[in-house]
Amino acid sequence: MRSQLWRVWRSLALVMAVSAMVACSPIAPAAQEAAPDNPVQPELVVFAAASLTDAFQAIGETFAAEHDAVVTFNFAGSQQLAQQLSGGAPADVFASANARQMEAAVGTGRIDAGTIQTFAHNRLVVVTPADNPGEIATLADLARPGIKLVLADSAVPVGQYSLDFLAKAIAQGEMEEGYDEAVLANIVSYENNVRTVLAKVVLGEADAGIVYSSDVTGEERNRVQIIDIPDALNVVASYPVAPLQDSAHPELAAAFVDYLRSARGQATLAEYGFIPITTE
Incomplete structure (x- = not known):
């Protein structure tokens, strides 16, 4: 009987000792975890x-x-x-x-x-769909009745540059009086950016549009026809x-x-x- 009590007491003492050791052991804080190999890029x-x-x-x-x-x-x-x-x-x-x-x-x-x-x-160019359904060959053709023209809104830089081009064409006598009004009468939509202008022309939703020369490089150049605007009438965009x-x-x-x-x-x-x- 006495030996059984002794074994029980010894087991309890061992459990208590182990518990005390665990309680006293330091716990590594989360901040001490290993830093990631790749820091966050700015x-x-x-x-x-x-x-x-x-x-x-x-x-x-x-x-x-x-x-x-x-x-x-x-x-x-x-x-x-x-x-x-x-x-x-x-x-x-x-x-x-x-x-x-x-x-x-x-x-x-x-x-x-x-x-x-x-x-x-940058500078401006006139673009038509690849098959040129409006048969536009010159800048004068933009004023022909029935032509569907798309421009960027005047609040958009390329839209204001386009209006400046029309004004120069009249001021320098390159186009007949009323040319600018006839061109503006052919506008079927004003867009919020130059990429949308180009997209509508490529899709055939317009006969022509005015965009930047940088918009028709690479693959886009094969999807449209380009009509250059002479330097004397063009507008340099900065x-x-x-x-x-x-x-x-x-x-x-x-x-x-x-x-x-x-x-x-x-x-x-x-x-x-x-x-x-x-x-x-």
Whole structure:
């Protein structure tokens, strides 16, 4: 009987000793867990005019690889992007297709006017569907009754540039009086960005449209016919860019702007039909 009590007592003592050791053992906090091998990459958010889509995607891929970052683009009409910035949308860089929308962004207080730099130029061309159903051969044909023309809205940079072209055609005597009014009477729709203008022409929803020359490079060139606008009547579009003052990654934003103006950035832009800037 006594030996049985002793065995019970010894078992209880062993259990109590083990419990005490466990209670006194330190517990590693979650913060001491092994750090991940790959830290989170910074994300650069770039607001860019729709006409920059192809060129910027190529530039973004190279820039992201070289800076170990993620580059996220928001492509839209410059006027839409300026409105989004005015509403507080987070962004690091704004690349516009004209000075007007960049000035609007400056007015929000989010961009310092002193940081704005031009990084590219562009010019206008007239495009028709590949089969050219309207039989448009010259600029004068745009005023022919019954022609279906599509333009970007005047609030969109390319839309305003298109109106400037029509005004120059009259002012310089290249077209008869009333040419601009006849052309405007043929417009069947106004679009929010240049890519939509091109898409409607490609799909045959219009006989012609006015877009940037950079919009009809590569495969798109085979899907339309192009009618050049002479230099005397054309409008040179200038593209400004600037970092946002409230950028989450100011150094990365500045580096992206510098890359656009670098020899490599200019070469890529030229490859996609943009006119390089002159060295300042």
